[in-house]
Amino acid sequence: MSKSKILMDRLAKLIEEGLITSKDIGEEIKNSLNYKKESIINKFNLVTRDEFEVQKARLDKIQEEFGKLKKRKKIKKAKKS
Structure with a gap:
């Protein structure tokens, strides 16, 4: 039997016995x-x-x-040339 089937069976039994309500299940989920x-x-x-x-x-x-520094570097390089 799959785990989900076992869980559903247990929940159904608890609901039938009045130990848990669908509202409780909803809140728990x-x-x-x-x-x-x-x-x-x-x-x-x-x-x-x-x-x-x-x-x-x-x-x-x-x-x-960074863009400003790149521009300065280009200007310095151009002045050296």
Whole structure:
């Protein structure tokens, strides 16, 4: 017998005996899915939108400074020639 079949049989028995309601099952499934979602998100080490925007701004600034340095280097090289 598959695990899902065994689980369904156990749940059906608990419902029949009045020990658990469909609302309880729904809440348990909801909690389980939320836990799984949080677990997956944590594995990816995702950042918040604010953290992303800060890093993006820093990168843009660095790229701009790098572009200026490249221009200066070209100008110096042209003057030497």
